[in-house]
Structure formats: C-alpha cells, structure tokens
Amino acid sequence: MAVSLPPIFKTTAARLSALYLLLFAVCAVLLVLYMTALSARMLASQTQDTIEEEMQSLGRAYQRGGLPVLVRVIGQRSRQPGANLYLITDPNGRILAGNVQSLEPGVLETDGWTEQPFVYQRFGEVAETGVLAETPPPSADEPPGRMRHAAMALVLRLPNQMIMLVGRDLGEPERFRAVVRRSLMLALGMMGLGGLVIWFFVGRRALKRIDDVSDASRRIMAGDLTRRLPVSGAGDEFDRLSENLNAMLTRIASLNDGLKQVSANIAHDLKTPLTRLRNRAEAALAAEPDGAGYRAALESTIAESDQLIKTFNAILMIARLEAGYSSESVTPVDLGAVVRDVTELYEPVAEEGGVGMSVDVAEGITIRGNRELIAQALSNVVDNAIKYSAEAVEKPAVAVRLERSADEIVLSVADNGKGIPEAADRERATERFVRLEQSRTQPGAGLGLSLAKAVMIFHSGRLELAPAEPGLSVRLVFPQKRDP
Amino acid sequence: MTSTTDESSYSEAMKILVIEDDRDAAHYLQRALGEAGHNVDVAGDGETGFVLADAGEYDVLVVDRMLPRRDGLSVIAGLRSRGNAVPALILSALGEVDDRVTGLRAGGDDYLTKPYAFSELLARIEVLARRVGSKDAETTYRVGDLELDRLSHTVRRAGKEITLQPREFRLLEYLMRYAGQVVTRTMLLENVWDYHFDPQTNVIDVHISRLRGKIERGFETPVLHTVRGAGYMLRAG
Numbered sequence: 001m002a003v004s005l006p007p008i009f010k011t012t013a014a015r016l017s018a019l020y021l022l023l024f025a026v027c028a029v030l031l032v033l034y035m036t037a038l039s040a041r042m043l044a045s046q047t048q049d050t051i052e053e054e055m056q057s058l059g060r061a062y063q064r065g066g067l068p069v070l071v072r073v074i075g076q077r078s079r080q081p082g083a084n085l086y087l088i089t090d091p092n093g094r095i096l097a098g099n100v101q102s103l104e105p106g107v108l109e110t111d112g113w114t115e116q117p118f119v120y121q122r123f124g125e126v127a128e129t130g131v132l133a134e135t136p137p138p139s140a141d142e143p144p145g146r147m148r149h150a151a152m153a154l155v156l157r158l159p160n161q162m163i164m165l166v167g168r169d170l171g172e173p174e175r176f177r178a179v180v181r182r183s184l185m186l187a188l189g190m191m192g193l194g195g196l197v198i199w200f201f202v203g204r205r206a207l208k209r210i211d212d213v214s215d216a217s218r219r220i221m222a223g224d225l226t227r228r229l230p231v232s233g234a235g236d237e238f239d240r241l242s243e244n245l246n247a248m249l250t251r252i253a254s255l256n257d258g259l260k261q262v263s264a265n266i267a268h269d270l271k272t273p274l275t276r277l278r279n280r281a282e283a284a285l286a287a288e289p290d291g292a293g294y295r296a297a298l299e300s301t302i303a304e305s306d307q308l309i310k311t312f313n314a315i316l317m318i319a320r321l322e323a324g325y326s327s328e329s330v331t332p333v334d335l336g337a338v339v340r341d342v343t344e345l346y347e348p349v350a351e352e353g354g355v356g357m358s359v360d361v362a363e364g365i366t367i368r369g370n371r372e373l374i375a376q377a378l379s380n381v382v383d384n385a386i387k388y389s390a391e392a393v394e395k396p397a398v399a400v401r402l403e404r405s406a407d408e409i410v411l412s413v414a415d416n417g418k419g420i421p422e423a424a425d426r427e428r429a430t431e432r433f434v435r436l437e438q439s440r441t442q443p444g445a446g447l448g449l450s451l452a453k454a455v456m457i458f459h460s461g462r463l464e465l466a467p468a469e470p471g472l473s474v475r476l477v478f479p480q481k482r483d484p
Numbered sequence: 485m486t487s488t489t490d491e492s493s494y495s496e497a498m499k500i501l502v503i504e505d506d507r508d509a510a511h512y513l514q515r516a517l518g519e520a521g522h523n524v525d526v527a528g529d530g531e532t533g534f535v536l537a538d539a540g541e542y543d544v545l546v547v548d549r550m551l552p553r554r555d556g557l558s559v560i561a562g563l564r565s566r567g568n569a570v571p572a573l574i575l576s577a578l579g580e581v582d583d584r585v586t587g588l589r590a591g592g593d594d595y596l597t598k599p600y601a602f603s604e605l606l607a608r609i610e611v612l613a614r615r616v617g618s619k620d621a622e623t624t625y626r627v628g629d630l631e632l633d634r635l636s637h638t639v640r641r642a643g644k645e646i647t648l649q650p651r652e653f654r655l656l657e658y659l660m661r662y663a664g665q666v667v668t669r670t671m672l673l674e675n676v677w678d679y680h681f682d683p684q685t686n687v688i689d690v691h692i693s694r695l696r697g698k699i700e701r702g703f704e705t706p707v708l709h710t711v712r713g714a715g716y717m718l719r720a721g
Binding site for chain 1: 601677682
C-alpha cells in the first residue's frame with residue numbers, strides 16, 4: 001500500500017523523531033496506567049481498613065450498651081464533617097440512625113463487602129423522609145446527579161435483625177484518578193512538544209547541513225570545481241565528512257587541471273605540426289607543378305610525421321608505465337654498463353656542442369629492472385643536460401654519476417646551465433609536456449622528463465630535480481634491493 | 485666530405501610474402517615493395533599465410549601480429565616447428581617492450597612497430613634476406629680499398645691503418661657487413677649498441693660523421709653515403 005507522506009516525513013530526521021515520540025508515548029501511557037492501578041488498589045485497601053476499624057469500634061459500642069448506644073454513637077459520628085457513611089435500619093428498611101438517605105437497591109441485602117462501588121444519597125441533600133429510598137443505578141442517558149455519590153461499604157446483620165452499614169465515599173479516589181488522567185495528558189502533551197522542539201533544533205539542523213552539502217555538491221557537479229562544501233567549524237562528523245569530500249574535490253580538481261593542461265599541450269604539440277603538415281601539402285598543391293618542390297614538400301611532410309609518431313609513442317609509453325605496465329622483461333641490469341653505454345652514445349653529441357662530459361660510475365651495481373627503459377630514461381636526461389648546459393656561463397659541462405648509498409642507488413646527471421631556481425618549477429618540470437620556457441623553441445616534445453619519471457615509478461624509484469650550483473641535477477633514485 | 489645519394493639500394497629481386505589483413509596496408513606494401521623491385525604475394529589471414537609460406541619459396545615474410553584465423557606469432561612458430569627458417573619480420577601496432585621480446589621468442593627475426601617508415605621496413609627486409617647468405621664466416625670485409633679484419637680488429641684503407649674506438653669498429657663492421665644496403669639509424673642503434681629506444685637527438689648521425697671523418701679524411705672517394713630519408717650505406721665509389 002503506497003502511502004504518500006507529506007514532504008517533511010520524507011526526511012530521516014522527521015521519521016526518526018516521529019518514531020521516538022510514538023515509542024515514548026506508549027511507554028508513558030503504560031507507566032501511568034500501572035501507577036494509577038497501583039495507587040487505586042492502595043487507596044481501596046486503605047478505605048477497607050478504615051471501614052473495618054470503624055465497624056469494630058461500633059461493634060464495641062454495641063456490646064457496651066446495645067442498640068441505644070450504637071444509635072447515639074452513629075448519630076454523633078454522622079454529624080462530624082467529612083464523616084463516613086453510617087446506616088442502621090430495621091429489617092423493613094426503616095432508618096434508625098445514620099446519614100444515608102437512599103441507596104442503590106440490593107446493597108443492604110448482601111452481607112459483608114459490597115464488591116462494586118454503589119450510588120447513595122446523604123441526608124440533607126434532598127427532602128428527608130423516614131424511609132430508606134431506592135436510588136436507581138446510574139444509566140448512560142441520565143448523568144449522575146450532583147448529590148449522588150459512589151461509595152463502598154461493609155454491611156453487617158445485627159443479632160436483632162437490624163442491619164448496619166459502614167461505608168466510605170469514593171469521591172476521593174475518583175478525584176485522584178482525574179488528577180492522574182490530567183497529568184497523563186499533560187505529560188503526553190509536553191512530550192510531543194519536546195519531540196517537536198528536539199526535532200526542530202537537532203533534526204532540522206542536521207537536515208539543513210545535509211541539504212547544504214547536497215546543494216553544494218549539485219553546484220560542484222554542475223561544473224564549478226572551485227566550490228567547496230561548507231565546514232561549520234564544530235568539528236563534528238558533518239565537518240569531517242565535508243573536509244574529506246573537500247580533500248577529494250581538491251584532488252579531483254588537480255587531476256582535472258592536469259588533464260586540461262595535458263589536453264591543451266597535446267592540442268598544441270600535435271595540432272601545430274599537423275597544421276604545418278596540412279598547410280605544406282596545400283601550398284605544394286597550389287604551387288606550380290614542380291618535381292623538386294613536390295619532393296621537398298613530401299620529405300618535410302615525412303619528417304614532420306616521424307616527429308609526430310615519436311610524440312605519440314612517448315605519450316603511449318608514459319600512459320602504459322603510469323597505468324602499471326607489468327613486464328616480464330625485467331631482468332638483472334648492470335646499471336654501470338647502461339650508464340657507460342648511454343654516455344658513450346652521447347659523448348660525440350656533447351663533444352660537438354663543446355660540452356665536457358664526466359662519468360663517474362661505482363662498479364658492481366646491479367638492479368632488477370628493464371634495461372631498455374632505464375637507458376631510455378637516462379638518455380632523455382643526458383640529452384636535456386647537454387642541451388641546457390649550453391647556457392652555462394663557464395665551459396658547458398655535464399657530470400654523470402652512479403653511486404650507492406645505504407638504502408638507495410642514485411644515478412645523477414648534473415649540468416652547469418641556468419638550472420631551475422624555483423622549487424615549484426622543478427616540481428612542474430616533470431609533468432607531461434611542460435617545458436619551462438613558455439616559448440617552446442627548444443626541440444623535443446617536452447616529454448623526456450615525464451617519460452623518465454614514469455620509468456622511475458615503474459622501477460619503484462623516483463625522479464628528483466635538485467639545484468646543482470650552478471645548474472640542475474636530475475637524480476634517478478632506485479631503491480636498493482638485496483637480490484642480484 | 486659528406487655525400488648524399490638517392491639511389492635505391494638493393495637490386496636483386498626478392499620473393500616476399502606479406503601476411504596482413506588490412507587490405508589498404510597490404511596493397512600499399514605490395515605496390516611499394518614492387519616498386520623497389522621485389523615480387524610480393526599477399527595473404528589476408530593467418531591460415532592462408534601459413535599455407536603459402538610453408539609451400540612457397542619466399543626470401544622474407546612480413547607478418548602482421550593480429551590476424552584473423554591464425555595469430556601472426558603462431559604462424560611463425562608453426563613454420564619454425566616444421567623446420568622452415570624463412571626470415572620473418574613482425575609488424576605490430578603493439579609497441580611495448582615485452583611485445584618485441586615475445587615476438588622474437590616466437591621465432592621472428594625482426595620486429596617493427598606501426599606506424600613505420602617504409603624506408604625502414606625496406607631496409608630491414610633487405611638486410612633480413614641477406615642474412616641467409618651470411619657473412620658470418622668471413623673474417624675480412626672489403627669494400628673498395630677499405631678493409632676490416634674481424635680477428636685482429638684492424639681497419640685499413642688503401643693499405644693505411646686507421647685507428648678506431650671499439651664502438652666505431654663495431655659500427656663500421658656492421659656497415660661493411662651490409663655494404664651496398666641501406667642501414668637505418670634504428671638498425672644501427674639496435675645492432676651496434678643493442679638498444680631499441682628512440683633517442684631524442686639523432687645521436688647516431690654524430691657517430692657516423694665521426695666515423696666518416698676517420699675513414700674518408702685524406703682519401704679521394706667517399707664510401708659512407710647518406711641515403712636521404714632512410715639512413716646510411718657503405719659503398720665503394
């Protein structure tokens with residue numbers, strides 16, 4: 001059965017509040033009913049005790065002086081304010097003494113305790129007659145008269161066929177019940193009110209903060225990644241939730257920025273040569289037919305495509321390495337041999353550029369890794385160092401050093417060029433496509449260091465850039481492993 | 485000192501089987517290799533390729549890795565298990581380091597990643613075909629008046645000894661072994677240095693120009709020629 005609730009009940013806080021309120025109310029009603037029943041029983045037994053005592057004392061009076069003394073004592077007691085009920089009749093129902101004028105029928109016919117409360121009238125409340133009148137039992141359509149009261153009584157048949165009744169008005173317990181009922185209603189009302197107040201201040205507040213969070217999330221999802229979720233400063237679970245979500249957003253934003261940067265750079269680094277390619281082909285087509293011209297255009301087109309392919313390959317390789325490229329071609333690699341190979345490969349290039357290259361290799365350093373990838377990474381770094389040492393004030397120099405410390409193997413390549421003075425720039429230099437001088441005039445796709453970094457990550461190592469006073473020192477740091 | 489030639493290198497016609505399912509690529513290879521003077525058959529799937537290669541007398545196979553009906557590596561492995569040693573060059577769009585290793589382990593003789601330069605493919609195919617009639621047994625290579633003794637590690641030109649660094653010696657040895665054929669920069673890096681990566685700078689060019697200085701300076705005729713858009717060729721005259 002589908003019940004459509006008002007919107008307020010669609011919130012967890014309101015539902016919980018309502019549930020708790022109901023639970024408390026049921027408990028309260030049960031408690032009050034139990035208390036009431038208990039009190040009523042106690043009152044009833046008290047009443048019985050009083051009546052029995054009275055009866056005994058009257059009994060003693062009767063033994064002392066017979067009926068005349070009893071009648072006199074009852075007459076005295078009847079006249080006291082707040083007196084119990086007393087009645088002595090002869091077998092025909094004629095009143096000899098007492099303060100009861102009429103009774104519910106049947107009360108006097110049963111000896112002992114009247115189990116049920118009965119209705120009676122006192123003298124003085126209506127016109128007096130000498131004979132005990134019959135009071136009809138209260139009925140639904142006739143509200144109980146002002147002068148009629150409920151009572152409980154003990155009836156005793158005296159030896160001379162006289163009937164004696166001692167009773168007590170039940171007006172008091174009735175009032176007590178009314179008081180209990182009233183206080184029960186009051187308590188329930190207070191509880192409802194309290195529930196509402198608590199819901200308002202606690203539930204609604206929690207609700208509002210959740211709403212704030214979802215509102216903020218919605219706006220962030222709409223594309224405004226600079227927004228953050230509200231933090232109240234209370235340090236509660238909502239704040240912790242918001243703080244964690246904010247940290248996540250910051251991470252997403254930085255990844256997003258990275259992606260944007262990469263896309264922009266890819267767009268630049270690939271679109272520019274593609275545009276050149278297209279323009280050149282177009283220009284060749286538009287020009288006068290000329291074999292040599294065509295040939296030149298085609299050759300430069302091929303050269304440009306080759307560069308593009310290289311860039312693509314580098315991007316793919318970085319992606320594969322960063323995606324956790326699992327390689328079976330990991331073997332023991334003699335790092336010293338790789339360093340000698342690569343520096344030997346680049347030595348003529350350095351010499352041609354007037355760059356002095358020094359190589360200092362600690363022998364016998366073997367790690368588990370991929371020789372090709374390490375050589376590629378080192379060659380990128382050495383290539384950069386040779387290029388950037390050209391800016392050196394003194395004679396350009398590149399120092400390649402392989403050394404082992406207690407827990408690491410460090411392969412450093414230092415140039416004496418201008419270096420990268422700012423730590424933040426050094427950090428950025430290993431990001432994909434970043435070339436620090438914005439002009440992008442130097443050849444190379446700006447992927448060399450990022451590829452080297454990806455290779456180091458693949459080898460559970462890291463790539464560090466440190467100032468070399470002057471120049472830049474690029475450190476390929478491998479973790480020291482005990483095996484081969 | 486620097487000489488450039490556009491001459492296409494190898495003139496002996498070879499029988500080449502191209503196993504490639506991409507019709508455009510196969511057609512392009514057939515035409516381009518045909519223009520280079522070779523006879524080319526094309527198989528469009530692995531099974532056909534295997535049957536043709538097993539029956540036919542081919543000098544070289546060019547095998548794409550991912551083929552319908554039978555994988556390229558399985559074609560080569562199947563041929564090898566039947567004792568067929570025809571040189572095979574694997575073409576693949578997969579460029580990871582491991583792919584080369586698994587390709588060569590399956591019995592491939594060379595590995596080239598797509599996209600490739602046709603000049604690179606042609607140079608490699610011709611070198612592969614030449615490998616069969618290998619010069620491994622020869623102890624002395626001669627090209628014109630240039631002479632390289634593989635045992636004593638000496639190089640002479642017109643009787644005059646030329647001193648070379650060990651790596652320069654190996655570079656010249658490789659060039660002389662495939663004299664008259666185009667040798668690309670990547671082939672040199674792979675075979676002389678034993679690395680397969682792409683250097684950012686054309687480091688090989690610098691090594692070549694250094695070697696060229698040593699074997700050509702003071703002599704009349706150039707022997708180490710640059711083949712534009714492809715690589716280098718050692719050739720007398």
